[in-house]
Amino acid sequence: MKKSMIVAFLMLLIHLPVVCAAEFQQGNLFKIKLVSEHETVQCEYYSPDTYQCEKNGYSLDEKQARRELSLLFHQLHLRHDVKVEEMVHSLEKTGYNNVKFLDVRWMDSHHRLFTWIWEKDE
Numbered sequence: 001m002k003k004s005m006i007v008a009f010l011m012l013l014i015h016l017p018v019v020c021a022a023e024f025q026q027g028n029l030f031k032i033k034l035v036s037e038h039e040t041v042q043c044e045y046y047s048p049d050t051y052q053c054e055k056n057g058y059s060l061d062e063k064q065a066r067r068e069l070s071l072l073f074h075q076l077h078l079r080h081d082v083k084v085e086e087m088v089h090s091l092e093k094t095g096y097n098n099v100k101f102l103d104v105r106w107m108d109s110h111h112r113l114f115t116w117i118w119e120k121d122e
Helices: 002-026 062-076 084-093
Strands: 029-035 040-046 050-055 101-107 113-119
Touching: 029 062, 040 062, 050 062, 062 084, 084 101, 084 113
Parallel strands: none
Antiparallel strands: 029 040, 029 101, 040 050, 101 113
């Protein structure tokens, strides 16, 4: 019994990033600009299949951009009611040290645009 529960849980974990990645692609727009201590990331997704991403001034190819967008969407735990402070905390937990600026824009499948902007107080 325990073994089958563990296997079921592991299967859920394996499929979780795929589900999150599909969610941002169900929307019409996902844009993020993130400035942290040692990194600047600016990525955009436009429906149906436009992926663009820059890290520290260097453009990523489409495959890398798609992967980066999916990862960021997953790390943000993006949903309609998420607080921007929660997003910043989540990003810092996943390796973006000392986030200084965050701008996230997401248009869902109902064409509702959600915008979160945060800047660290100096």
